[in-house]
Every structure is written in structure tokens, then in C-alpha cells.
Amino acid sequence: MVLIILAGQPATAQTLDPGFAAASIYAPGQVFAVVEQADGRRVAVGTFTRVNGTATPSIACFNPDGSLDATFRQNLGPASAAFRVRKANNGQLLITSYAFDGTLTIGGVSRQEPVRLNANGTVDAAFNTGTGATKAGRRSYLNDVLALPNGQTLVVGEFDAFNGVPAPGIARLTASGAVDAGFTPGTGASRAIGTIVAAPGGKLLIGGYFQRYNGTLCYSLARLNADGSFDNTFTRGRAYNSVDNIVVQANGNIILAGDLNGPHPTLDRLLPTGANDQTFAPPTALRAYSVASYISDAVQVQPDGKIVFFTNYDLTGLGIPRVGRLNSDGSLDASFQAGTGPSLNPYALALLTNGTVLVAGQFTDFSGTYNRPLMQLTSAGAPDATFRPLIQAPGTVNVVAQQPDGRLVVGGNLSEVNGQPVHHLVRFNADGSLDAAFSANVVLGNRVTGLALQPDDRVLTLSGGVLRRQLPSGLPDNTLNPQGVADFPSRAILVQPNGRILVGGSIGAAVRVSAKVVRLLPDGSRDATFAQPETGPGSLNQFETMALQPNGKILVAGSYIGANGQDFRTLVRLESNGTADLSFQGREFASSLQFSFFSLAVQPEGKILVGGSFSAYDGKARAGLVRLQADGALDAGFTPPAFSGTINKVLLQPNNRILVGGGFTSPGLPTNLLRLLPDGQADATFASTAAPDAGVHTLLAQPDGKLVAGGSFTSFGGQPRMALARITAPNVLHVATPRAVAGHTAVWPVPAHATLHVAPDAAAHAQTLDLLDALGRTVLHQEFSGASATLALDTLPAGMYLLRVTYAEGIVSHRVQVQ
Template sequence: MRKILLLFLFSLSSINYAQNPGDIAQHFGSLPGFNNAFNSTATQPDGKIVMGGFFTAFKGVTENYIIRLNADGSKDTAFNTGTGFNDYVYSVVLQPDGKVLVGGYFTTYKGVTENRIVRLNADGSKDATFNTGTGFNDYVYSIAVQPDGKILVGGSFTTYKGVAENRIIRLNPDGSKDATFNTGTGFNNYVYSIALQSDGKILMGGFFTSYKGVTGNNKIIRLNADGSKDNTFITGTGFSSDIKTIITQPDGKIVVGGSFTSYKGVTENYIIRLNADGSKDTTFATGTGPNNNVFSIALQLDGKVLLGGVFTAYNGVTENRIIRLNANGSKDVTFDTGTGSTGNIYSITLQSDGKIIVGGVFTTYKGVAENSIIRLNTDGSKDHTYDVGKGFTLAVYATAIQPDGKILVGGRFTSYKGVTENRIIRLNADGSKDISFNTGTGVNGFGFSNYVSTIVLQSDGKILIAGNFTGYNGVTENYIIRLNPNGSRDNTFITGSGFNNVVNAIALQSDGKILLGGYFTTYNGATETRIIRLNPDGSKDNTFTTGTGFNSGANSIVVQSDGKILVGGEFTAYQGITENRIIRLNPDGSKDNTFTTGTGFNSGVRSIALQSDGRIVTGGDFTTYQSVTENRIIRLNPDGSKDATFTSGSGFNESVYCVVLHSGGKILLGGAFNTYKGVTENYIIRLNPDGNKDTVFDTGTGFNGFGGFGNYISSIALNPDGKIFVAGNFTTYKDSGESAYLIALHSETSLATENFTNSNGVSLYPNPVKDILNIDLVDNTRISSVKIYDLQGKLLLEKASNDIDVSSLSVGVYLIKIKSEKGEFTKKFIKE
């Protein structure tokens, strides 16, 4: 029997389309864009774009400093960069043969030493025919490929292959030094930009003041093809500060941008156009120019000039970090950037169709979240066909599932699917925005720190939201508000001046009263120290007497069926008496002395879940309970003593933020941990009732991501259909980046509660089923056998039929294995 069972289980595991508990049930979109700037691009003839920069992730998935995108903005998986570079990329240049030159500050590529320069094949592999030896000893900032295949390299380096080469060198196509390019002692400071002229002369800009030991070459110079200075290019005293970028026009004129504020001793703020001889082109009138650095210039075919940088004004008028100029230097008013970018722009790339790819460290464009990349139409509007990620932009902290399947979502995010959504949204069951829930300008507060931390749905459909905010839809609402089902403020819930600090926890009583806990010390102007009970209309319930309350924050509140109230948090005292991080209160607010916790916990309690038998699962930051080691998880008996039947061993290595009871007495846990009992478990796990890991719930590599506040799971919500909604600060699950900050996972129930049609046209319905389970084959394929097993692998029924009578089975979950002429498939179903 054991051999048969093992073969059966193996056959299940070999079905490539089968899903299991813990698999992804629903995506909500990847994190948009990059996690840091890209500053150099190379556009291929097929429209694909190689990007290099400071980033280490794209759409929430690791991409170390280089990536190639398809024309639609998706990652080109044919360009395999492996572990990528170990440090910044500053220059990416495409050769005519499709190979890609990359320069920067890196010292490895795919884990192999490559000092600051490498050439890649079209598939991302290293081009071994380009031999750079020990490479450069410092930054490579700029690379330019000549028509003859020779390669100019500029930067801050002073050696190449161990030989002195001061900030400039020309290489042969094989990586050897081109000895015909004589730079002598080179430059005395950085070379940032190289531009090739059609006559073979070479423009260089940077921070240098001398070349070959001769001073008077201030930040710009033009060299002849042999490396000698071109004395026909007369720059006089040059620029007052460094040049970041140089672009040559077809007519030989030269557009220069950087940090300078003068040229030849005359004021020229950050941008200028020069004639071919180095004189200022007076037909390009910029007025007072930008008010800060220009990092990127792109020249359109019609002669218009795009500028990107740090500036927030041009010629005295607000222009946030991007502008398009007419050929005469005036602003092009047909290019509407609105409020522009919130962060620096380092790269502007023109595509053959006129669309514009913009990169930098910005987080919004025209007030909508855009993480370091956007493609613009020719009029400055966002090109919505360019898909660089369309999920939430920041962490999700709270979810609530409505009876109709709609999903309330709250957190720190400011947009969803490219549309502004400030910290609160309601989604339809398919993940689209529910437009009937109108939040207006949403939740505001103290800048980046504001968020919605908890959402509670009332039985009448009204919605309580709380957190760290001071307004909703432009009206003052301090830390709490109740919304109508359509998203409008419920004016029957009157909170006055509200709370003076964060609300972390909400618990509804059966009588409609509302318990609230957090870090507040006042409510509506009166002292209320970190806990309060409100009447349904928002007034204080004076029958709940808390005295001096807690001395620190309350994080979790659970109401028992007998009306008693469990509270967990950071506090060490209640009403002036020691109570370490957990307490049970009577319905009137007095301490329940039948709940004895002794010395309690040594650190915070984050979440409490009450089992039907009265036992209490508690998670948090703590490492001891009653002075005995208990790492972040414990189950207590109803009297407060430890439940010794729950064995957590060495427990978790970091905090548990949420505890949710699942079917069959199992326990879902989320938090900041990445091990349980010494074994890797990234931020989520399901435990059996005895505290051991439930291996049926397979989370694989778990959650990971990129965020300034670390990675964690903050909320787990159970959908009536069995799906598990998980929210937090993550961008990948099982190495998939298609759900940032919110995802739905399968449970046994969700897998078994769907009518099923497989790719071979086999339909299974209804599911759940009471009597007859139907199997339809749309092309009349013959069924050769049907077998039904319990979850332990025991064969219960067997026949060859399109309708199976399952009325004799007990209520529960079963496996059905169907064999036809087109193969086999296995599926779960529920017997009602």
C-alpha cells in the first residue's frame, strides 16, 4: 500500500499544470519601474533598449545594474545577464555588430572580474574577444565607438592594464591600446562626456583644466583624430564648472549641458550652444537658463532640444527637471510636462517613432507615481502602452474582504496601475479598481509617513479605516474615519478633533461599539491613553473605564465571546500597574484577574488570534514569556499559562506581525522573519495545530523585495472562496515579480471550489458538489477511467463515466484523477 501511495503522489507531482496550496491564485501587478536610476541607454535597430545605471531591480525583480527591455517595456529574457554587475554602470554603447560596450565602476560581471569595462554579446554573455586584462583602476564615465570600430573611453581612471592612462584612452576593437592615439599625460581630472564629430574630431567635456600638461582647457576640448588638441576650437577661459553632456548637431553646432554658470567669463547657466569654432551661438537664446544642473540632452530631428536634470525652473518659470526647447532656445509650449518630475532626470532617449524614454531617480511625473522610468508621447503625456509595471507603488498594510468579493486595500501606496490612489482603494474581485468606491484625493497626512494601518468592515457595509493620517478627501480627519459603502465620509460617525496620534487596532463588538488601540493620548481633546471604546456614533463610551490607560502603544485587540477583551502591544503598565505587553480586560475596562501572565513578554506583542477553544495564539517581537525563551510565537491557555502542546522550538528569527487562524486548526503567520526553527521561511508560513510547519502549504522561496523599510508581511485576509490575500512590503513571491505588495494565494479550499476546464477541453462541474459530479469532454474524447481518492491517497471510487455519483462521500475535500485518450489530469473538488 505504501508503494502504491508513493506512486500516486509522484503522479500528482508530475502534472505540470497542477496547483497546490501556497501557489499564486491572483496577481495585482508588479512594482512599477526601477528601484534606482538608469543613466545610459543603447537602442537597437529592433527597438530593444539596453539600459545601465544604479538600479538593482526592475518590476521588483533583481536586475543588477543592466537590463534589456523589449519595445513594449517588458524585460527581454533573451538578454541573460545572470547576477549582472557588482556596482554602477555609467555608459552603455551599441556597436554596429550588435555587441554592447559597458563602462562604469563595477569590478565583476556574472561574478567574474571585469574592471570597469566589458563587451557583451547580443545574448548578454561576455565577449571573450575583447581582452581588457586588469582593466581600469577607476570609473569609466563615457564610451564612444568610432566608425572604424576603435573605442574611446573617458573617466576618472589613471591606469589601463596597469599602465598609466590619465582619464582618456582609445582602444582597438580587441581591447588593446591604440598607440596611434597619443594623449601624453592626458587630463588632470575627470572626463564625463565624449562626442564624435562627422569629420573625425572628438569633443570631450568634464571637470579637467589641463590636457598633456597644458592648462587653459577648462572643462571642454576638441581633439584631432590622433589625440592632439584641435587649436581651431577656441574656448578661451572655458566653463566655470563641469560639463555633464555634449551633443553635436547635424549642422556642426554643439549643445553643452552641465553644472557651469559661465562660459568665457560670461553668465551661461547650465546650458549653451556653441558654434563649430567654440564661439557662443547667439541664435540659441536661453535667457537665465535652467536654475540647476543639466544631466541629459537629446536632439530631435526637427531641431528641438530635450533637457533633463536637477533644475526646477527655466528662464525664471517653473519647469521641474524636464523641458523641451525650440531650436532658438525658447520653451516649446507644445510639450506639456505639467508638474514635471519629483526627482532628478539623468537620461533622455529618443525612439524612432518620436516617443521619449526618460530615466532618473524620480518617483512621480505629473503627480502620478512613476519609479525612475517613463515613456512620453511627443506632447509630453505619458505613453500608457509602455508597460514597466502596473501594481501598487508602496506597501499595503491592511485588507478587508467584502461579502460580495470586493477587496478593500489600505497602506502607504499612492497609486495603483498607474493611477493616483492615495492609501485607500477598493478592488473588484478580478483586481480592477471598483469605480463605485470614490475616495477623491484619498488619505493624506505627514508626507511619506502617512498610511492606513487597519480596515474593518461593519455588518451594514460601512467601513472603518484608521492609521497615521490627518485628512481624507481634503477634509481634516485625524487618524480615523468611517466611510459609506461608496467611499464618502459617513457623517453620522462624529469624531470631533479625533485622535492626536496613530491608531493601530480596531475591534468591533456585537453591540456595535468600537474598541480602538494605538499610540494616541487624546480623543476629541480629552485624555484617552492608547485605548478607548466608542459608541456607534463616534462618541466615547463612558461605561468603559480605562483610567490612565496604557503607558505605551496597543497593537492588537480581540473581543472574546464572553465580552472580555484581549489587548497586546508595547505597553508595560495599565492604569499604573505592571502589565507586560498583554492583558485581558473585563467589558467595563477593568483588568481580568483570572488571566495571569506573570512577568509577561519582554518585548512587543503585534498580533493575537483567539481559537474557538479559548486558546490564544500570540505573535510579536518578544523572545521570552514569563522569563522563558519563546521566540516571537506562543500559544496561551485561556488562563494565560503557556500551552505546552504547541511546540515552536527555536521559533522565528524576527518579528511576527500577523496571526490568522485557518481551516482545520492551522495557523497562518506573516512578519519580518526569514527562518522558523532554524529553517528558511521567508515572511510567511502555515503551522499545524501543534506548532510544526505545515508542509502542504508550499511557499517555496517565499516573499522578497526592495523597500526602505525592509521586507515583511503585515496582513493576511481569508476570502470566502478559500483564497488567502497577503499584503505587506514585498515585490516578489516565489521569485515572481507580478504582484507587488498584494497577492492572493491558493489554499486547499480555493483549489477545490472552482469549476475546472483544462487545456485539453475537459470540464469538471459543479464544484462544490452534493450528488453528481459532471465531466464534459468538448470534443467527445473518450474517458477510460475516473478515480477518486481522499487526501491521504486512499482510492474510494473508480469507474469510467462522465457523471460520478459522489453522494456517498462524507463532506470534505477529495482528489479526482481522470484518464482519457489525451492524457491524465488530477484536480481537487469539495463534497458538500
């Protein structure tokens, strides 16, 4: 037995660990929109910072071979928040912003959208929108813009004034950016206009979410005269819920995408008069909301009348791997073969003059081509290798776990680490250097959102919601055949001490479809002894996250069906066989904004920490962090600071202090990462000396007391750290436990076999016993109820364990060998 006496240390602020090398971590960027210029160059906008290894934020111009147009880049200067790009006159470009206040930064100058660029990338100083779009006196945003042949510009969006002039969600700007008083839309649209395109004869088509235009019923689609007045000659017999994309064909026919109702609920065609084109019959597979983009264009029409489109569902089994083409009559064009298509929904399509198609988005795999969010397809739909620019953004670490040898397995949105191409799961050595061999063996097409280590060093991952397993070498373990989890995207995995695997997931919150927790045997087969209820009151409607208790019970956070049939956001506790533990009565969480559970942590005495995005529990105000009693009641004695933002991770340190990471602020306290005392008060020994500049997604306390943080940050304590950092901090492993308490804590026999006996210091206040395995997981937990305690070890495998004795005065730890 090795006795570890936990004595006090001087309280010094946390610092970056100089023994852990900073890594260069990148991920595929996001491309929101792209257009082709007259000379064949392509301009793309999105959230990216680097192109082909060159710093290129938000806006990039490519030559036809995928190389970066360096002159355009130099002329443009630094840029941020670019969202849509539309072609204007003489090769000029109109850029909109994804910021809700409509602000764009280009060339180091912040201006209101839209900003007009010259063809060479310089900002057109002659075009200035002043204060831009505003609503109720506050800055607002645009949804779309349209350049007119005479140099004027139409803007639509969420506003009631533009540059101080009243404008009902639509306005026409002069060549200088001033509001044109000759455009008279009256009261405009009753709700937001999402898109605007030119129609024959100088007329305009608008789509969106409105019911009326200038008082006339039109159900999300209207044709306007050039002066903005409603065109009463455009009539149709179908009401649409929303129209998100509009394309006018050369013959004047109109292609619509959105939530369209009727026989073609997602993609339809109208005649120039507005009547439905009865000759158009798209596949029934294109169900509601399948074809649409709120960001840019989901539909393009070729000169031969064929229609290229993308869907919001993977319909590979029906011949539509998210990208497809229709013949002019709407039938599926089987000659267009995009392979397995993109791993995630595209954002935009652009049809090029040479007959190829650009597909933009945030996908990480397109038919086996990895980490290229802007793909060019041949006229037959195949990925075109002649145009594959490398578009990147800083990477994100979502999950991290430490192996017994000290190496860190890291998952997230990762495509390059220290210059080496990777596929979302990597391993770092203890000094922060990349384990290049392991990382090169992993090929995962989607970002990793879940991670768990098995005792034999095999690695379980959730990538794209699919459960997979890697061998210790990083190669895929094809012996895992998960059963019962293929019908829902998985969101969380846990490995129980006996090696069985818990998997939780769900399909959306709007429709009750297969939200559940299942348990698998180590080979992936379904554990028939575990049966979590799937229907009726108390069954899971939406899975969020879960945690294991030391006694084998399982806490599950999500949305449940209440006795009245309504959603009830709370925690439930399952017995080890999956049945409901009726002694646990979770109360309802509430939020006035976006709601989610992100992290659960169980304290040694059984209390439960819940972190996420919520504002109240059981009617009591609690912003993002709450502690529950062991029976689910609110622990009113736990009073954390007031958080503004989201708690992503709650980590219980070995000494029972609480590390909290996320994207949040709290007055007078560190941002995004702070530590609390056991009663919830801020820990004054954890200062702002090593604060991340952006969100923290995951946390890990190493056995030596160092803390590992992963997230979306690019600096830590003002020093460059991309997505992963390790810090040293006081008060991680211990508090000032008196040495006499440690000396009076008896543990026998050594080594241990079937049982382990513990006699605490009679003069101190012993509370709990915990036995942790080599991975830091609690395998046994017991409350002190007398002068001594006995732990049964007969079900545990041989090895080295850590016994943790928690006193009111602090914590004493022993290393215990079990034979």
C-alpha cells in the first residue's frame, strides 16, 4: 500500500503548463455561398481563416484551378462575418453579414451591410449604406440582396427602416447606397422576406414567411412591379407555408423550394402567370423541408432545363445522396451520380459556365473526399479533382480522455494537427506532441462528439451520431457490431465498470421518434437485461446527456412524456436494469431561451450537478448550473454565481471543488472557465490568469492535478493555444487535510483480495469512501455509517486502484493493489 498524504500548498494562480506543447489545430471551414465571376474566378464567403495555408478570413477568391487569387486577397484586407455574396454590375460583388446587427468588417473598416466590392477585391467607397437596416430603433439584418442592371440594389430582411428612412422589410438603394424614394412597397410584407430574384419585364419575385404584401393575401410568394407595388396579375391557387429559394428559368417558369404544401410539398414549378405547372412531377422522396436553404441557393437550373438541387436529408437509398439532378419534367436524372454525397447538409449551390457545379457547406466528407467544404462536381455529379482548395478554420475539441499511460485521446472537429492531416480523432503524448502513428490510422468522416475508453485501450467514438470503435493503434475495430442504435443518432456513450456500453440518442425534439438509452455488450450486441421504457408517461422524448452513479444507477437528462402527455424537461434515474427508479423525483427545468442539458456530475455524497442552458429548476431561478439532492429536489444551499451564457462541462475535482467550463461570463469572475467551492461560491484561488478567449467544451483532471481543457478557443491567458490547453492550478487534488487525519486512517489488508477494510480517524468527520480504477472512474462508493467500513472487491479485476476517503476536513487517498 502506498499512502498519499494530502497536505496543503501555497495558493498560486493557475498558469499554462510549459511542459505541454502548444498544438496547431485546424478544421474544415464553413462556406456559406459562392459565385462565379465572368472570368471564371470563384468568390466564396463563410467562416474560415485560412485557405491553402494562407491567412484568408471570411472572403476568398479562387482561380479555376483552386489556387488563391493573391491580388484579390491583398486588396481585400482582413474581413469577418461575410454571409452571402451576390453578383453586381461590372463584376462587382455585394456582401451581406451573418451578424444580427448587420455589421461587416472588410479592409479593417466596419460598415453596415451590404458592402460592395470591386472585382479586384477593393471596397467600393462610393457605396455606403450608412446605419443600414434597423428595427424598432436597433440595428437589424438583411436576408438577401439583388443588384439591378441600372446599378441600384434591392435589399430584403428583418427591418422597418433603412439608414433612417422607413422601409417595411424591403428597400431599393441608389448606386451610392441611399434609399430610393421612388420605390413604394406600401406596408410591405407582413413577416420577413427571405429571398428576392429578378423576373422578366423588370418585375421582382419575393419569397419568405409572410402572409400578405401591402395588405393583399399572397402566402409567402409575391410578384412585384419594378416600383415595389404588388402585381395583381400574378395569381396562383396554392398557399405556401414558406418559400426559401426561387429560380426563374429562361422560359419564365419559376422553380420554388421550401415548405410548399400540396402534391409537391418541397419543390414545385409555376408557369409565368403563377399557375402550377401540371407537367412537373418531382420524386415523392423530396418530402417537406427536404429542398431548401435559408443561407443561399438550394436549386440551380442548367441551360438544358435540368435542375440541380440539394436536400436536407440523406436519401442515398432513394438515389439522392443529398445532391441530385432532375430532368426538366421533374423526374430524377439517374445519369447524375454524386456517390455517397456530403456527410452533412450543404448550404449553397453554384452552377458554373463550364457545366460543373460547386457545392458549399460544412461537410467533412464528400464521397470519400475529406475536409473540403467547397467541392466541384463534374456535369455527371462526380467529385472533380481539378478544384479542391483547402479551406480551414481553427479546430474544435469536443471530448478528451486520458489513457493509463498518460496519453490523451482527443476528439472534435479536427482535420489538421501540427501540419498532419487527421480525421477528427487524435492522440497526444503526455508532453503535448502528436502521436502521429495513431492519428494517421484513424479515418472518421464526421466530427467526434462522444468518446469513451475501454479497459483494454480500445476507443469508442460517436462520429456523425454513429457508434464506432478504434483499436489501440487507431485502426478501426470491425468486431464491434452495434445493435439497437442504428435508428437514431447517438449523442452520448458511457462504459460501465463491467465493460458494458451505454448509448443514448434521439431524432429531433419536434417529433417523438426513437429517443432512448440502450446498453450493449462489449461486442456491440444488445444487452437484453436492460430495458429502458420507450413509450407512455415517463418515457424519453428527447435525449440530452447521461451520467453513471457509483452504485450503478444511471442519470438521464432530457425531455420526457409527463402524465398529461406533454414534454417535461428534467432528469430521471434508471436502475441498473433500465427500469425507472421511482425514489428519484426530478423537477422541471425551464428556460425563456434555447434549452439544453450538457453536463452531469455526481458528487461523492450523491448530490447531482447539472450544467447547460436553462434559467430555472422547480420554479427557482438557476442560470445554467444547479445542484440537486440525491432524490432530485433542489439543493437550496448550493448558490453558484449568476452566469450569462452556457455551461458545457461540469467537472468534479478529486477534492470536491467544481470546475465549470463553457461560453459564459459572470461579473468579476473568470470568463469561460472558473472553479467553485463545494457550496457553489467562487473559488478565489482560481483566478483569471489563464482564461480562454472562447468556449470550453470539455475538461479533464489528470492524476497529477494538472487540468486539461478543450474547446473552440484560440488563446489561453493571452498566449496562443488552439482548442487544447493544459494548466497547472492550486487546490485540484487536495485541500489542507491535517496530517494527523491521514496518519490515523487505517486501510487493510495490503495487498487486498476479496475485501478491503477502512477505519477512519475517529476524531475527524468521515463521510464517504470511493474506489477509483486506473482510468479515474468510480467503481465502488459507500457512505460511512459507523466506526469502520468494508468494501467487497470480489467482482473487480486485479490491478492498482485509488481509495479516496472524504472527510469534512479534507480528503485522504491510498493506492491499493487488488490481487
